[in-house]
Amino acid sequence: MDLLKCCFGCVTVIGCKSLVVRKAAFFPPSPAGYVLLDSPSGTLIQLIDSTGQAYDPTPMPWLATRLLTLSTARGSSIPCAYFQHAHAKAVILFCHGNSTDVGYMWNHMADLATQTCCSVFIFEYTGYGPRGGKASEAGLYADIRAAYRYLREEAKVPWSDIIVYGQSIGSALACDLASELPCLGVILHSPIASGLRIFAKKETKTPSYDIFRNVEKMPYIRCPIFIFHGLADQEVPIRHSEWLIRLVARHYPPWWVPDGGHNDIEFRFRDDYFKHLREFLQTLQLHKRQFDSPAALYEDLRPVSKTIPVGELPSAKVTLPLVYLENSS
Secondary structure, eight states: OHHHHHHHHHHHHTTOHHHHHHHHHOOOOSSOSEEEEEETTEEEEEEEOTTSOEEOOOOOTTEEEEEEEEEOTTSOEEEEEEEEETTOSSEEEEEOOTTOOHHHHHHHHHHHHHHHTOEEEEEOOTTSSTTOOOOOHHHHHHHHHHHHHIIIIISOOOGGGEEEEEETTHHHHHHHHHTTSOOSEEEEESOOSOSGGGGOSSOOOOOTTOSSOHHHHGGGOOSOEEEEEETTOSSSOTHHHHHHHTTOSEEOOOEEETTOOSSOHHHHTHHHHHHHHHHHHHHHHHHHHTSSSHHHHHHHHOOOOTTSOGGGOOOOOEEOOOOOOTTOO
16 A cells, blocks of 8 residues: 555656546446437437447336436536436436446436436446546546536426435545535445545545545535445445445444445345335435425535535534335335
8 A cells, every 4th residue: 555655646746647547547338338329309329238239228108318418617528318207206416336337327227216216317427438538537526517517507406306326436426526515415335435545454644646535525515425335345345435434424324235246236135225225315305304494404414615624524413313114115
């Protein structure tokens, strides 16, 4: 770890940090899981499976799926898919993991919307998918802000109906957004504590050249956070979630998945996965009903300015009740 820090510090000093990060941290799938096709009615998506074969998604009458392209503050053009549930109670803003893209996540997003009775908005990362570009940490943060801005300004979704979901590297985007902008809740799926901590076995101070520094942003997230992680995760060990959960302001019981790996929880443990998500979403709705108005909820969940040192943050340690749903499928 010390040698790695030294090497990374050196490349930062000589100005090669962005190149090293791009090579070491981002792994867009090749080929991409979809292609975009122009038609008289607009841009269409053609899904590609892992064998390279094109296929059409199964239509679901309760889901209206919209494909759109957003421009980010850094000049990128990112494809997005909006799965609008006919009876949605909230919108899940989904930040996918590494080595995947919107196409490969398509069926899971439809399943997520169906099982949670929520709409789901998934956006592509700059440097991923058929549009390409150069991936960067700053670029990814701009990507999620473009998605959030679309939901708030174009789709007219209240912030109190937005739940941010970050998986693996996507946890960095979720934490960064929620530490600065209001949302109803955050879901962190196999999150990272920071980039360099992937190689650490004990808690250390964060060097200035570290990336994806979730440990520094977690205390500023004032909305409820649900963290779950596989105990057998070999890519991002469980200690990352253990480090992060100590910093959560509004505590919700975590889910440590026995035998769960890094990329299999939602598939191998599908029933439990959706059960835990539904319980958390129900808790968020009950939490929201405790307030007389959205304005009151906003004041309670307003992110704390990052100019305030973490050690001087006002105490807001709240334990949320675990809600069990009866007869949920």
